[in-house]
Amino acid sequence: MTEIFGKLFKKSIKKNNIKQGSIIKGKIIDIDHKNVVIDSGLKSESYIPIEQFKNSKGKINIKVNDNIEVLVDNISGGYGETILSREKAQKYKSWLNIEKSYKKSTIIKGTISGKVKGGLTVDIKGIKAFLPGSLIDVKPIKDYSELENKKLEFKIIKLDKNNNNIVISRKAVILSENNFEREKLIKDIYEGLILEGIVKNLTDYGAFIDLGGLDGLLHITDIAWKRVKHPNEILKIGEKINVKIIKFDKEKVRVSLGLKQLTKDPWKNIDKKYPIKSKIKGKITNLTDYGCFIEIEEGIEGLAHISEIDWKNKNINPFKLFNIGESIKAIILNIDKKKRRISLGIKQCKPNPWIDFNKSYKIGDIVYGTIKSITDFGIFLKLNKNINGLIHTSDISWNQNSDIKKKYKKGDNIKVCILQIDIEKERISLGIKQLTEDPINKYIKIQKNNTFIKTKIISIEKNIIKVLVEEGIKGYINYNSDKIKKKIKINNLIITKINNIDFKKRILYLNIYKKIKKDKYNKKNKNNNCFNTMLEAFKIAKLK
Numbered sequence: 001m002t003e004i005f006g007k008l009f010k011k012s013i014k015k016n017n018i019k020q021g022s023i024i025k026g027k028i029i030d031i032d033h034k035n036v037v038i039d040s041g042l043k044s045e046s047y048i049p050i051e052q053f054k055n056s057k058g059k060i061n062i063k064v065n066d067n068i069e070v071l072v073d074n075i076s077g078g079y080g081e082t083i084l085s086r087e088k089a090q091k092y093k094s095w096l097n098i099e100k101s102y103k104k105s106t107i108i109k110g111t112i113s114g115k116v117k118g119g120l121t122v123d124i125k126g127i128k129a130f131l132p133g134s135l136i137d138v139k140p141i142k143d144y145s146e147l148e149n150k151k152l153e154f155k156i157i158k159l160d161k162n163n164n165n166i167v168i169s170r171k172a173v174i175l176s177e178n179n180f181e182r183e184k185l186i187k188d189i190y191e192g193l194i195l196e197g198i199v200k201n202l203t204d205y206g207a208f209i210d211l212g213g214l215d216g217l218l219h220i221t222d223i224a225w226k227r228v229k230h231p232n233e234i235l236k237i238g239e240k241i242n243v244k245i246i247k248f249d250k251e252k253v254r255v256s257l258g259l260k261q262l263t264k265d266p267w268k269n270i271d272k273k274y275p276i277k278s279k280i281k282g283k284i285t286n287l288t289d290y291g292c293f294i295e296i297e298e299g300i301e302g303l304a305h306i307s308e309i310d311w312k313n314k315n316i317n318p319f320k321l322f323n324i325g326e327s328i329k330a331i332i333l334n335i336d337k338k339k340r341r342i343s344l345g346i347k348q349c350k351p352n353p354w355i356d357f358n359k360s361y362k363i364g365d366i367v368y369g370t371i372k373s374i375t376d377f378g379i380f381l382k383l384n385k386n387i388n389g390l391i392h393t394s395d396i397s398w399n400q401n402s403d404i405k406k407k408y409k410k411g412d413n414i415k416v417c418i419l420q421i422d423i424e425k426e427r428i429s430l431g432i433k434q435l436t437e438d439p440i441n442k443y444i445k446i447q448k449n450n451t452f453i454k455t456k457i458i459s460i461e462k463n464i465i466k467v468l469v470e471e472g473i474k475g476y477i478n479y480n481s482d483k484i485k486k487k488i489k490i491n492n493l494i495i496t497k498i499n500n501i502d503f504k505k506r507i508l509y510l511n512i513y514k515k516i517k518k519d520k521y522n523k524k525n526k527n528n529n530c531f532n533t534m535l536e537a538f539k540i541a542k543l544k
Contacts, residue, residue: 018042022072023089028064036062038070042082046070052086069093087126094125095161102156107173110154112147120144122154122168129154129166138174139200182213186253189214193245194262199235207231209243209257216255218243225260225267225299227286234259266299267340274332274342279349284326292318294330294344302342304330309346311353311426312387353387354423360384363418366435371412374405381416381430389428391416398433398472398506439472440506447498452513457492460485467496467510475508488515 018024026040035047048070053060062068071089075082101108110124112131119132131154136147155176158167197209197216206219218235220228228234235241247256274280274296282294282302291305306316322328331348335341361367361384369381372388379391396404408414420429447453455467455475465477465488477496479485488494496510 018072018075020072020075023069023092024072024084025067026070026084028062028066028068031060031062031064036086038068038084040070040082040084042075044081046082046084048084048086091126094127098124098127098156098159098166099161102159105155107153107155108168109151110168111151112144112149114148115144120147122152124154124166124168127166128164129156129168131168131170135169135171138171177213185212185214186250189245189248189255191245191248194242195245196240197243197257199237199239199241202231202235202237204230207235209241211243211255214253214255216243216245216257218257218259222246222256222258222260225263225265226295227293227301229286260299263299266297267337270300270337270342271335274335276332276334278332279329280332280344281327281329284322284324284328287318287322287324289318292322294328296342300342302330302332302344304344304346308333308344308348311347311350352423354421354426354428357384357387357428358421358423361418361421363420365418366415367418368413368415369430371408371410371414373410374408379404379408381414383428387428389416389418389430391430391432395419395429395431395433398436398439438506439470440501440503440508443470443473444501452495452497453510454493455496455510457488457490457494460488460490465512467494469508473508474506475510477510477512479512484512 024040026038026046028036029039029045030037031050034050036050036053038046038048040046050060053062055061068086069089070084070086071092073083073085073088098108100106108124110122110129112120113123113128114121116130119130119134120136122129122131133141135157136144141147152170153173154168154170155172156166157169157172158165160166195211197211199207200210200215201208204220206217207223209216209218218231220231223231223234241259242262243257243259244261245255246258246261248254280294280296280302282296284292285295285301286293289306291303291309293301293303295301306318307314309316309318309321328346329349330344330346332342333345333348334343367383369383369389372380372382374380376393378393379396381389381391383389393404414432415435416430416432417434418428419431419434420427422428453469455469457465458468458474459466463478463480465479467475467477469475475496492515494515495513497513498508499511500509501507502509
C-alpha cells in the first residue's frame with residue numbers, strides 16, 4: 001500500500017511540474033504560537049515558522065482556510081516531509097516585480113528602513129535596496145530622520161540579482177514628475193495668474209518658489225510694500241504661499257513672482273492721505289549712520305535724515321538717540337511717489353531756535369559768545385539759545401595778515417557783532433572787526449585833498465605796484481613803463497598821491513610821484529609812515 005502511494009505521489013508531482021524552488025499554492029489548516037500548518041496537496045502537511053508571516057509591525061494578517069503562495073524548499077526532507085517557505089516565496093515574487101520594473105523603467109514602491117554609510121536602505125517587499133544620499137531628492141537633505149519608515153516611490157537604476165545588489169533613485173521619480181508638471185504649467189501659465197507655491201530657498205535678493213515642477217523668483221522688492229532687509233523676515237523654507245505671476249519669459253522659461261501685488265498698494269493716494277507739513281506718529285523700524293526709518297503705516301516707511309533730527313547738531317548718531325520699535329512723532333517734508341520715498345523731519349516737531357534767535361536779536365546787535373572751535377576759515381562761536389555762529393576769517397580783523405590762532409583760543413568768551421541771520425540756511429554770520437571803525441575810513445577823514453603820502457612797496461606785479469599806506473590799509477599803483485619797474489624795489493619808500501578810493505574792496509588807488517632817497521631825514525623818521533603835508537609839498541616844489 002505504501003509503495004502504491006509513493007508511486008502516485010511521484011506521478012502527481014511530475015504531472016504538476018513541481019520541483020524544488022517552485023511557487024505553489026497552499027491552504028492554511030492550522031495556526032499555533034510557533035507554526036502555521038499548510039496543506040499544499042503534496043506528500044504531507046508542512047510546518048512554516050510563524051515569524052515568516054509577521055509584517056514590519058510584528059502583526060500576523062492571516063487566518064485558517066486562507067490560500068497563500070509558498071516556495072517549495074525541499075520536496076522530501078530528511079523525515080519524509082515537504083519543506084515550504086513563505087518568506088522565500090515573497091522574496092521570489094518581489095524579485096520578479098523588481099526585474100520587471102527595472103526592464104520597463106517603471107516606478108516601484110518601497111519603505112525607508114534605515115540609514116547606512118552614503119545613504120539609506122529601502123525595503124521593497126522584503127528585498128533590501130540601497131538609496132544613495134545624492135539620489136534621495138533634487139536638493140541636498142541634511143536630516144534623513146523625516147524619511148524613516150515612509151513609503152515612497154523609486155526607480156531602479158542598477159540591478160545585480162546574483163550579488164543581491166539593487167540601487168534605486170527617488171530623485172529620478174521627482175524629476176520625472178516635475179518634468180510632466182513643468183510642461184503642463186508652462187502651457188497654462190500667464191501674467192496675472194495667482195498660484196500656490198512652496199518656498200524652496202531664501203537668498204539675500206529674494207526667494208525661490210516651487211510652483212510644482214517650475215521655480216519662480218520672488219524678488220525681495222516684491223515681497224512686501226514695506227522695506228525688507230532679508231526674505232527670512234517674512235518667509236520660511238517649506239512654507240506654502242500664494243503668489244502672482246508678474247512676468248513670464250517663455251523663451252528663457254523665467255518666472256518673476258509677486259507677493260505684495262496680492263494686496264492693495266498703500267502708496268496709491270499717499271500724498272492725499274499725508275499732506276506736506278502734516279504731523280504723523282510712527283514706529284522706528286531701522287537705524288543707519290545717515291538717519292532712521294519710520295513706519296507710518298503697514299507698508300509705508302519714511303526716512304528722517306540726520307540733518308532733520310536736531311536743529312543744532314548736524315552730525316548726530318541715531319544709534320545713541322533712538323531704539324528700534326520706539327514710537328516717535330515727525331513731520332512730512334516731501335513725498336516722491338515715483339521713487340516711493342518719504343522725507344520726514346523730527347526736529348520740526350520742536351521749536352526752531354533760529355526763529356527764536358531772530359525774534360530776540362537783529363543785525364548790528366552786539367552779543368557775547370564762547371569759542372567752540374577755530375578752523376582755517378574762521379571761528380565757531382556758541383551763542384545764546386545754544387546755537388552756533390561763524391566769524392569768517394575776513395571778518396576777524398581789518399588786518400588780514402593777523403594770526404587768529406595766536407590771538408584766540410577755544411573756550412574764550414568774546415564780544416561780536418551780528419552781521420546776518422539766515423533762518424532758512426540756519427546760519428548766523430558774526431564779525432569782530434565790525435566792533436571798530438574801518439581804518440581806511442578813519443584815514444580818509446583826516447586826509448586833505450591833494451595830500452602827498454609816503455608808502456612802502458610790498459609787491460611788484462604786472463602793471464601793478466602794491467604798497468602799504470598804514471597798518472590795515474593798502475594801495476595800488478598802476479604803471480605801464482618798464483623804466484619805473486627798473487628803478488624801484490620791494491621795501492622802497494615812495495611818495496604817492498591818492499587818485500581814487502574803492503571803499504568796498506578797501507583799496508586806495510595811488511599815483512607815484514617820487515622815490516625817497518635814504519637821507520638823514522629818512523633815518524630820523526624811519527618809523528614814521530606819514531610826512532607832514534606842508535613839508536612834503538615844499539620838498540616836491542623844490543625838486544621841480
